[in-house]
Amino acid sequence: MKKIFISVGEISGDNYASELIKLLPDYRWTGITGPKMREAGCGTVEKLEDISVVGLIEAVPKYFKIRKAFKKAVNELEKGVDLLIVVDFPGFNLKLLEEAKKRGIKTVYFIAPQVWAWGKGRIPKIAKNTDILISIWPFEKEVYRDYLDKMDFEYVGHPLLDIVKTETDEKQFKQKLKIPEKKKIFGLLCGSRESEVKTLLPIMLKAAKLIKKEREDIHFVIPATPNVESIVRQIVSNSELPLTITTKKDFKNPSYEVMRHSVFSVIASGTATLEASIIGNPFLLVYKVSPLTFFIGKMLVSIDFLGLPNLIAGREVIKELLQKDCNPETIARESLRYLNDKNLYQKTKQDLKEVKEKLGEGGALEKTADIIKNFI
Known part of the structure; x- marks a missing residue:
């Protein structure tokens, strides 16, 4: 062999x-x-x-x-x-x-x-x-x-066109995670690396508190990969938010289920943003690394966007909140803008459909x- x-x-x-x-x-x-x-x-x-x-x-x-x-x-x-x-x-x-x-x-x-x-x-x-x-x-x-x-x-x-598949409808998803049927799902996808989670999740949770003040109908869900699950649980332990963590114990691919059933998501830059584009529900892209890493990256990179959906489209179809813009206030403000503006929301869904077609x-x-x- x-x-x-x-x-x-x-x-x-x-x-x-x-x-x-x-x-x-x-x-x-x-x-x-x-x-x-x-x-x-x-x-x-x-x-x-x-x-x-x-x-x-x-x-x-x-x-x-x-x-x-x-x-x-x-x-x-x-x-x-x-x-x-x-x-x-x-x-x-x-x-x-x-x-x-x-x-x-x-x-x-x-x-x-x-x-x-x-x-x-x-x-x-x-x-x-x-x-x-x-x-x-x-x-x-x-x-x-x-x-x-x-x-x-x-x-x-x-290959993501063949890989990205979900196994539940919204009712099944909420029942599995014991989320009230009337609540709208909001995804917080903070990455699969320890460094990403430690940097981004605390920012996302602060943004979630600001969003909750405006939208009592929201329930937040975090999909956690096995290697970072303990870190995620530790960070959210005192959040006092309507929040659920989902893992492979619940679904074959928790991230895909969260993306599918979220009315909106905040997603760490990377392949997950392309997976979300295939699924088609609007989201924000966030990214934050050390200032020196970002400075060196800017010197080396010769592209207009960081996010794969924007690179594929050749224009901004997804809002990118990078470095200093990756803060709780801006994340909350931009998320609420999409949730409260039906025209913007529908236009973004159409843009994501076009991204998928180009794959x-x-x-x-x-x-x-x-x-x-x-x-x-």
Whole structure:
């Protein structure tokens, strides 16, 4: 049985990789894994929860864990691997691709890093060490145009179109969480990394108190991933809000259920904002890191928006509250503006529908599985 090593560093990558593993059961899988990959039967060299972080400065405390994980991954490559698949997470995975190439191991980059936003200097290194680049964005072929003689390029569409599914209607959702039927759900999605939760959730809770003063009909719901559940519970313990935490004990994917049934949400920047766009209910994007990380990022990034929905649309369809604007007063004011303005609310729903339509036709994971089968 051929052996595939797969490396992910984000919860979104865990989602994609776990589905891919299920579609390719005739291989032996191991790697840097998330919880869904482990559920799918992938062996674990290191858990992504131990190395995932947002921001340059925020990564410093995890430096030694990341270096240790990298050494473990290289040792696994040394034992013999037929194929290395890396998913985004360029700071780690580009080095791993290089190590694989030195050892004559076939390589696939599934979901290329967003070099069109920043890091165009990485393109030559990607091309040198990647046999097949599998892209989820149609415009990326042009980005890599000068390097297509060095690697194969395959566009498959966005896998989230196949992954984002819910299992309840609003009545079932409220009954499961014991939320009064007349209450409107308001989602607070504070991220899946410890650093994100510690930064964003306290701000969200303060905003929620301000919103509650204006809207007594609101009930707040926080979906918590297993790795941050205890931190979430600790932060909300004295909130005195009409609030419920939901986890995998309640639903297969709590975040999707919350997005589906929330009249509005506040969501940490990242893949969750694209998932919410597919579901289609309006939300705010929030983001806050250390001032130095943000300053360095602004120097490197050459795009007009941070949020994926806005980048795809080419205009602001979702309000972005970044850094100093990510504060309780602004979050509350903007949330209430959407809730109280029916025209704005409906226009945003239509804009999100257009974002979804630009993601392709579905079937991305099946196409990716076929590419890998033919290659290996």
